[in-house]
Amino acid sequence: MSEVKLSYTISGDDFTRAGEASGDVKSKLKVLGVSPDIVRKVSIALYEGEINMVIHAHGGTIDVIISEKDITMVLADKGPGIENVELAMQAGYSTASENVRALGFGAGMGLPNMKKYSDEMKIDTRLGEGTTVTMKVLLQ
Amino acid sequence: MTVESLYTADGMKMVCGGDGSKQIDGVYCCDMLSVAMSKAPAGSCWVTVVCNLNTLAVASLTDCACVIIAGGVLVGDDVKAKAEAEGIALFSSEEPVFETALKVHGMLGA
Numbered sequence: 621m622s623e624v625k626l627s628y629t630i631s632g633d634d635f636t637r638a639g640e641a642s643g644d645v646k647s648k649l650k651v652l653g654v655s656p657d658i659v660r661k662v663s664i665a666l667y668e669g670e671i672n673m674v675i676h677a678h679g680g681t682i683d684v685i686i687s688e689k690d691i692t693m694v695l696a697d698k699g700p701g702i703e704n705v706e707l708a709m710q711a712g713y714s715t716a717s718e719n720v721r722a723l724g725f726g727a728g729m730g731l732p733n734m735k736k737y738s739d740e741m742k743i744d745t746r747l748g749e750g751t752t753v754t755m756k757v758l759l760q
Numbered sequence: 761m762t763v764e765s766l767y768t769a770d771g772m773k774m775v776c777g778g779d780g781s782k783q784i785d786g787v788y789c790c791d792m793l794s795v796a797m798s799k800a801p802a803g804s805c806w807v808t809v810v811c812n813l814n815t816l817a818v819a820s821l822t823d824c825a826c827v828i829i830a831g832g833v834l835v836g837d838d839v840k841a842k843a844e845a846e847g848i849a850l851f852s853s854e855e856p857v858f859e860t861a862l863k864v865h866g867m868l869g870a
Contacts, residue, residue, distance in 0.1 A: 636838070639817030646821060656802075663821040664797050671794075671814075724810035729794035737798070 624652070624686040630670055632678030635723060641682050642667040652686065654759070661757050662691055665737040668730045669695040669753055675720050676700070677751065690739075693755045701747040709735065761868050763826045763849045766805075769867065771853055771860075772828070775835050778849025782825045784868065787861045793818050800824055807853075807861045809833050816842050816850075828853055830860040 626648065628641035646663045654662075666682070673680045677699025685692045702708050708715075709731050716726030735741050738755035745751040764780035766772050785803035790796040791810050800806055802823035808815060809831045816839065819827045826849035829835050835852050843850040853860040 636813050638814060639821065642821060643817065660802070660822070667797055667817070667821055668794060723812055723814060724791060724793040724808075725814070727792040727794045729792070729798065733794060733798045 623688075624648075626684040626686075628682040628684075630673050630679045630682060632674060632680075634679075635674060638671055638674045639667055642670050645684050649686070649691075654686075654691075658691070658757060658759060661737040662693070665734045665755050665757065666693055666695075668733045669693065669755070671725060672730045673697050673699070675716055675725060680750075688759070690759055691757045693738075693757075694752065695755075696750065696752040698750040701749060701751055702743070702745045703747065705743055705745060765867060766826065766828075766849070766851055766864070769863070771855055771863065773852045775829075775840055775850040775852055776843035776848065778826060778843070778847050780849070782849065784825045784864070786868070787864050788824070789857050789861050791857075797822060805864050807857050807864070809857060811835055811839055813839060813842050815839070816846060816848055819848055820846055825849065826851065828860055828864070830855060830857045 642663055649659045677697035680697030683694045707713050711732040712728040714726045714728035720726050739758045740756040742754045761784050763782045767774055784805045788800045788804040789807045791808050797818050800822040803825050805826050806824045807828045807830050811829045811833050829852045832854045
């Protein structure tokens with residue numbers, strides 16, 4: 621399998637379309653014959669990232685690179701940045717607004733889920749400039 | 761048990777039939793989407809009161825067999841249309857989450 625690259629633009633504050641990119645990646649991975657366990661890991665990690673971009677960062681871009689060894693997901697936004705990454709990584713900590721919580725989000729599980737379901741995760745964030753999260757899921 | 765068994769189940773209103781041949785392996789209850797995203801087992805019947813397009817996105821990504829919107833929560837036309845477009849089996853129930861889940865659980869054991 622040669623390298624496959626998928627790119628998506630995520631619109632901010634549009635909850636009706638949130639999850640479309642993750643859904644598309646999921647179906648493409650299935651077609652490529654990636655094992656269900658890996659597909660689930662990637663789907664969860666990516667969906668959480670996608671939702672975070674919609675909730676907190678007015679959207680952004682997602683690039684997914686599928687190689688023979690791993691799947692790399694790069695989620696970049698020009699949002700407000702994360703003030704305290706360590707705190708944001710704690711399960712249950714959330715800065716989501718009331719109306720976002722009413723939709724069933726804001727449990728404070730976004731970043732913890734992303735970390736749990738990826739094999740490697742790197743957060744590069746700058747206040748007032750944006751955040752880039754890079755996640756890697758190994759294929760073996 | 762397959763999803764089809766719920767089509768005519770007492771107290772269950774079918775919103776979208778989806779794939780009736782899908783196997784239901786268990787029942788899962790949760791109203792926080794991020795928690796459901798990481799915990800809902802594939803093949804489960806997910807019972808929740810959260811009814812929006814994201815509910816369907818989570819159901820689809822986690823490979824739930826079907827979704828039941830409990831507690832008499834209204835299923836909007838946008839959700840119905842999305843379920844039909846994605847082929848997700850969707851039901852609604854007037855009973856609360858626990859009673860609804862218990863009913864499906866009972867059917868699974870029967």
